[in-house]
Amino acid sequence: MGSLSSSDNELKVLIVGSGLAGLTAARVLREHHAVTVYERGDAAVATGGQGIVIGCNGTKILDTLGYDGARVGAVPLYRFSVFDCRNQKTEETDMRFRERYGVDMFGQKRSDFRDELMRLATAPSVELGIKGEPAQMVYNTAVVGLDPEEGVVTLSDGSTAAGDVVIVADGVHSRLRPTIVGEGCPQAKKTGLSVYRVAVSLDEANRALSDGGLPPPPWWQPAAHRNAQIFLNGPEGSRRFVTLYPLRNHTYFNMSCILATQTSSKSTTESWNADGDRGKMLEYFGWDEGLKRILGAAAEVKTWELQDLETLPTWTRGRAMLIGDAAHAMTPLQGQGANMSIEDAEGLRLLIAGDAPGEETTMRREDVPAILRRIESVRRPRTASAVARTRVTHASLSISEGFRKNNEFFMSYNGIHAALADRETREAEEQQQEVKLE
DSSP states (O other): OOOSSSSTTOOEEEEEOOSHHHHHHHHHHHTTSEEEEEOSSOTTOOOOSSEEEEOHHHHHHHHHTTOOGGGGTOEEEOEEEEEOTTSOEEEEEEOOHHHHHSSOEEEEEHHHHHHHHHHHHHSOHHHHTOOSOOOEEEOSOOEEEEETTTTEEEETTSOEEEOSEEEEOOOTTOSSHHHHHOTTOOOOEEEEEEEEEEEEEHHHHHHHHHHTTOOOOGGGSHHHHTTEEEEEEOSTTSOEEEEEEEETTTTEEEEEEEEEOOSOOOOTTSOTTEEOOHHHHHHHHOSSHHHHHHHHTOSOOEEEEEEEOOOOSOSEETTEEEOTHHHHOOOGGGSOHHHHHHHHHHHGGGGSTTOSTTSOSOOOGGGHHHHHHHHHHHHHHHHHHHHHHHHHHHHHOOHHHHHHHHHHHHHTOOOHHHHHHHHHHHHHHHHHHHHHHO
16 A cells, blocks of 8 residues: 555654654654644643753754754853852863764753744745645644554544554653553653742843842852853752753743652642742742842743653554653653654654665655664663663752763764664674674
């Protein structure tokens, strides 16, 4: 059977969810396939105005897709610094990202980041200088059922849609995950940590300090925070810390305040974008009056009890595949959740005929299940390691130490084709070694 699309080598791709993973996947595939994205919310679906860090692994991929960080005021982060609760600097490291990996790491507003991904997924092709057609967005339409073998989704109005490929990117609380994974499918679990998230205007924060007659803390001095990711450790034994970095051309700062969770009865399905209690945040993180004033200047406070997901036994079934948080939700303690989603989406390049030298120049509907399994063979082990490395920081809450140790693992990733080539090289070397031992 040929593709459901009308053109040779063109597949009909259905994507469930318009978050970061879904939109990146739409951009990767739109030049070569007919892409439709289903979003259960409206066009203004909440993404939060707080920050997000795109590491070198994500930047390298986004650069190939035409992502324009200047449009969203993305700020390159060159170093990280650590301060104790008395505002004494205990560590500073120049990360030399561009020297080591060819690109920089960036801080940006999450909502701005999603807006740029939406542009790349849906803008007219002539505007982007690419071929193919824009992804089609279908809002206020939940996908409530899935036949993964046939590639058919059931929509909230009772109608169905058929595709050659179904990419399930419906988030940490994925409704379709059990359909692909089957009986005993893991669900997201709380980690015992919570985060308060704010994006603070530099001007408003400085005004709050001035109104209180306070000088800027050492870490709030321009020379300290410019192009830097900063970690503020709470009082010894408190298991609290703050991480901050600049956004929107240094006019805003993301501040993520993380602590061990108090006893909670909240459901695991509570939104990650829920409003937070400003008073409690200032109580938990007000160990320094300057810090308290800066946090208090935030226009809104969001909170979430951090959750992650056990490694799934499979991401694929038939012609359907999980990606993003639906496949491997992790906490932000290593700043890699979004980057892993970008990597997942880039892995879908294997669905593009002739995308790499020596690959098949035809793409048939019947080839899809095997290709999805091949993508999974690279992505699932890597994200399992990413979750495990992130979990190590849960107990000690030492983000900066984990960040240093894991940089090479995370930042050196160069995409699905390079990962497959590296694997083939390792396997050939292992075979040669076995022959020598015989």
